[in-house]
Structure formats: structure tokens, C-alpha cells
Amino acid sequence: MKMAASRGLATSVRALSGFWLPVGVVIGLIVFFSFASNAFFTLRNMTGILGQASTLLLACLGASFVVLMGSIDLSVGAMVLLVGAVTVKALNLFDVGAGAVFIAMIAGCLLGLVNGAIYAFGRIPSFVVTLGTLSVFTGSAWELLQGRALQYFSDSFENLAIGQFIPLIPNIALFALGAWAIASLIGQTTRFGRYMYIIGGGESVASTVGIPLTRYKIYAFMISGLMSGLAGALAVARLGAAGPTLGEDLLLNTLAAIVVGGTSLSGGIGGVHRTLIGVAIIALLDNGLNLMGVNQYTQMVIKGAVVIAAVLIGQDRRKSIVIK
């Protein structure tokens, strides 16, 4: 009897964890940090969090598709850095103003194409491919920046990120939420979105029903690149410069946000729409712990523990026989 009851509890916790638990965690974090720090629940800080979280959210969206299909993109942060550097260079050379965003998205898309093509045609695990390009892209960006922060001077470009079309909400947050809405729609209402689940859930099955796997795998990496490009351009617009440390924290934070949001690294489970909550949790933790004066090292410890805890609670591990 007792066993049955505890199993019932475990099941209901898991059912709740699907959606409400992460939402509860977000609300809980806001309440906790509001009490723990006077500076937390202020307009200034909220606007700040929105700005920070927006870059992370933009960078996560494409990568969520990649993770959903059971692959991984480690090069997101490096693409943000390289595209950010390229964007500033373009701004300073051609005076394209806000149009630089399009250059950034195209550049990102091409970097994603490189990842996807090597992965799909070369049949090399995505972990290895993007580990390699992570280094290649980062090195190229540093080469371009000569190791220094490169400033730009364009009001229209700056306005893209820190302007407030709606009072108190920086434009970059509108971009991020808009992109999230579009990505969620793509995930839930298109053939591409469906195939991401299918490839992640059972690639060998997908190959017996004629799904053009190579093509869709490349698409996913191109979208990851495109979103990273957008994130890179807007991050640079927000910061006023592209520096060598741009995107440095994204490697861990994107994967953490995706996993905490509920998309399984083994593929086929979760979805891009869920990444919003993951991003909120990571961004709130970063900001709140900073304000509380928790030192950098302890922050890392806490963040890591949260990622593991989220997976521990959220996923039904009884179904997985082999965990790698």
C-alpha cells in the first residue's frame, strides 16, 4: 500500500513538473530574491534582467531544435561572438545602420550551414563537429577583434536593442519574445517542427518512411546559426561594442536553459516553447545571486545543482534503460 501511494505521489509530481513546477520555480525565485535583496524587485533591475535574458533566449531558440532532434550545438556562444564581431565590422565599414541585423542573421545562418553540412554529410557526431567549430569560430572572432573590444557608432542600430518601443521594456526583449513565439509556432505547427520530434525520437524509424533526414538536420543547424546571429547582433547593439568575452557564458547557459526547460538531451521530448521557462530560471538565478552578493564561484555551484535537480525531478527515468 505504502509503495503504491509513494509511486502515485511520484507520478503526480512528475505530471505537475511538466508545466506547473517550472512556472512555480520562476515565481518562487522572484518572491525569494525580492525578500533577499532590496535592489531586486525594482524597475531598473527588471529592465536589466529582461535585457540579459533576451540574449540568452535568442541564442537558445535554434539550439532547442537541435537538442530536440537528439543532437547538440556547442558552438552557439562562438557564433554569437563571431557574428557580433562581423556585425560591428560591417557597421563601421559600410554604415548600414539597423540593416546590420540582416547581415548578422545571414552570417549566422551560414555558420549554421557549416555545422549542419559537416554533421549530416560527414556523418560525424554533432558534439564533435560543434566542439571543433566552437574553437574555429572563437579563434576567427578574436583574430577579427585583435583581442580588443570593438565599438560601433550607430544610433539606429543601438536603438534596436535598448530603445523602448513600449515604455520600460527594452526592444531586445520584444525581439526575443517575438522570436520565441515564432519558434514555438514553428515547433508545434509545421512539418519541420514535427520532424524534429521524430528524428529525436527514432531516427531509424524515420529512415524507413522516407523523411529527408539530411535536409532537416541541416535546417535545424541553420536555424540555430540564424538565431545565434540575431542574438549576436542584438547583444552587441545592447552593449555598444563587441568584445572578446561576448557569448562566453552562453555555452553552459544555453544548454542549462534548454534542459531545465524540459527538453531532453536524448531527443524527442520537450520542445522549443518550453525553453522560455528555462531561460527565465537561469536569468533570475544569475541576477538574483549577483544582487545578493553571492560570489562567482558559489553561483556556479548553485547553478549546476539546479540543472541536475531539474532533470532529476522532471524526467521519467524509469523508461530509459541506458543512460549515457
Place this chain on the structure above:
Amino acid sequence: MVEHVVDGIVALRASGLTKRFGETQALGAVDFSLDFGKITGLVGENGAGKSTLLNILTGITSPDQGTIEISGREVVLKDYADAQMLGLARVFQEQALILNIPVYANLLLGSEARFASLGQFIRRSAMIELAQQMMDTAGVSIDVRRHTGDLSFSERQLVEIVRACMGPVMLFGVGTPIVLLDEPTASLEKRDEQTFFDLITRLREQAGSVLFVSHRLGEILSACDEIVVLKDGRRVGAVDPAEASERQLHRLMVGRERDRDYYHEGEQVDVKDKDVVFAARGLARRGAYDNVNLEVRKGEILGIGGLLESGKSALGRGLAGISPPDAGEIRLMQDGWERPDIAHLIAKGVGYVPAERLVEGMIASLPIAWNISLASGQDVFSTPAGFWRHRREAEVSAELIQRLHIRATSPYQSCDHLSGGNQQKVVLARWLARDLCLLILDNPTRGVDAGAKEEIYRLIRALAADGLAVILITDELLELIGLSNNIAIMRHGRIEAMVPAPVDDKPSEQTLVSLMLSVNAGQLLGDVA
């Protein structure tokens, strides 16, 4: 071995085993025992509770209620390792060998410590010697130094059987092993089957207890000393094989008798004058099949039979364009000759149902509806702009679930809790969601219970009557004979013979087997007589 039989003590006794999974009662108060020196058969449809019972007996699942005694002592099994220490060994339905290591390493998996000297250095020669001894004692002629991945599927199955049968005595020092065999013969070739039956007979002579689960009732009847029948999680009877027939067993299992129209032979139509839907010429794939030519007409069921390694499954994959052939062409209807290309074939209305349902057939973690729409994402279930047609998916799935009697509460239920038969119907439904002209089936009733089997036969017949061309690749002889209009027999990758199978003149099993083995039919009949 009389000395083991001490007043009513049996090798294994389970009393009142009960197990629930959510809404379903998997086992309801099942009593069960295995005697020393006896082979006990366990039969029942899929979903009757056989696997659950075996899982409980080997400590993999814990029962909600009930007790297990081994040699008269009550035990609580925490996991499979626990069960192994008590002399239980099991051959699982899915093979559990590691393919990239030698056979001896698989046989002795988990017992490496006894070959270790100085802590970590493993004495390879001693391992090989003991492993070979296990093989020889079991009467199996496989060199244990061979790479496991190089063995045929059937040989690998034998390795697993040897591990289960010889392990308890030769590795754990158990006097009287209890061996649980879950469908051990399903993937054995004919010549390996005899080796297997000799082995379990020897085990019986040494007072071992064997539990033998099989869908092949004939085997069960000839090999077992006692047969237990499960139905819907309950024990519905124990049968003395000396007095029972297949028909009686079947009736106990499904609660109804198999009638003469099992394969709906009366509905078979003459297809001689019909149009050719699909033709292949000169198909070849290295190491699999060679120079295959065939034709299928509208409404025809073309059976393809042969031994396990005859190349028939590889041919099916080639025809469907999944692993395209190295040479040769196919032609669909009035189109020209072309190389098989999967996307093109599917778009033109060719469907393929693979033999390995859970590996290639379906994504069990995803909803039924998603599995049904899987092959039609490029046309039926999405708009030209690439948006998914959710409503059509829901409607078509609900309709097919009803039409094929798939037992499910909702089209959005995931497939992993469906029985094998219902899962197979989902895979078939996937192709019925499209306009088809040819359906290629590889062992469509493997691991499917008798009830679902009947429904699948009826469906195949009805589809053919509607003009669908069907290529039926199967290991089941009766199915091959009963359903097919014509039967291609493959041997060593070539079509050895094309045997017509009209309603009033079906070939005999002996004829087909002799063609598969390429011995003279009369000679074989003589052997049998």
C-alpha cells in the same frame, strides 16, 4: 534425479502473484510451479501476462502481492542479479549480447573477476577454455574466439541460450538450475533448433527446470512435460501435452477455436489477367541477394519464403528503397525502369512494414496519431507551405483506430503501453492513411497475439481484394501458404523457385521446406515417414 524430490518441494513455486500497471491488471493471483527435471511450457496471447510473470520470477518487476519459493525457501528478489545467485537464468526476448566483443567474453560476462590475477589482469586463455567447455557441454559448435557481431542472428541466439543453460552450473556452482526461456526459438534457424531441443532435454536429465515460452504451439507440445496457459493475466489451465492438441491449446488461449478460414483462402482471387503493379529486374546487393526478378499484379499477394539468411529480408528493404540495391531496377505501373528511391516510392504509393517493430517500425514514445501520420508528412498531413494538418491527423487517426480495432483510449496516447498486436496495427494504419498501390510486409505477425494475427490476416486479404498488390515476406510457413497467390522461395540470395499457390492447389509445407533447403521433396517426405 529422485534425490532432489523431497516431499512436495519443487524447484520454484509462486503463489498468488498479482501485478497491476495503472488501469491494467497484468497478473491476477497466479499460482505457478516448476518441478526438478521437467520442462514446463507457458503459452498465452500477447498481453496475457507471460512477460510480467517472467519479470517477477527474475526479480526485474516486484509483485504487488504473492510469494516466490525456490527449493522450498521463500525468497524476495530485488533484481536479476539476486535471481541469478539463486540459480535462475533467463534468455530474454530481445538479444542481450554485446556485439563488439568475442563470444567467450559474452558467455562469461559478469564473471570476469574469477579470471583475474593481480587484481586487474584477466587470464584470457582460461576464459576461452571455460567458455569453450560450456559450448561443448551444451553440444553447440561455435568457436568462442569468434567476434560476436560476425555470428548469424540464429547463432547469437544459441550463445544466449548456452549462457543461460550452462551458466548456473558452470559459473555459479548451482546444482539444479532454473532456466527461463522467453521465445528462444523465434530466431533460430531450422538446423539450430535441434541443437536447442537436445540441450534442454539434457538439462532436464540433470534435474534442471526449464520454463519454455513460445508462440509455436507444436514445439511446446512436443518438448514440454506440462503446459500452463495464461489468458488475460490469469491461469486458465494446465495441460498434459500427451493428451492435448494444438487446437485445444489455442482454444484455451483465445477462448475460441481456429476455423478453417483462418487465412480467408476463399477470398483469394485469380490475378493472372490483372495489370502488373510492380516489377523488379536484376536486383543485386553484395552479400545479400543476386539477380532477383519478380512481378506483382493488382490484388496479388506474392509470398517470399526462405531460411533466415536467405536474403529475403534484405530484398524487402531493397524493394522499398531503404537499403537500395547495388544493381538492378524496378518499375511501378506504367512508369519507366528506375533505381529504387525511398522518397519517390513512398510518394508513388509503396509502403513497407519492417520486421523489427520497435527498432524500425514505430517510435513507441510518441503518440499513436504521430506514428500513423509518420510516412505522410510530406503530403497528406501537411500543407504545401509546410504547415502540419493537425485536424486531419486527428480525424484520420481516429478513423483508422476504429477501423483496425486498435485498443486505445485516445489517438494521442503514446504507443509504449500498447500490446504487440495493437502496435503492429498502428504500423499498418500508417500505410492505410495513404493511397497505396504496393505494400511490402516483413513478418507482419511476428510477436503478435493470435487474436491480432487473425485481424491482420483479414486486413491483408481485404486490401488485396480491393486491388492492392502485397509482397509478404515471412518465416511462418502456414501464413506463407495460406495467404499467397504465388510464392517465391529464396536460397542463398537467389529466387530458387516460383511456386503457384492457387486456392484449390496450395503447395505443402514439405515442398516449400525442401525448396528452401534444396533437397529432393520425395527424399524429405521419406525422412519424415
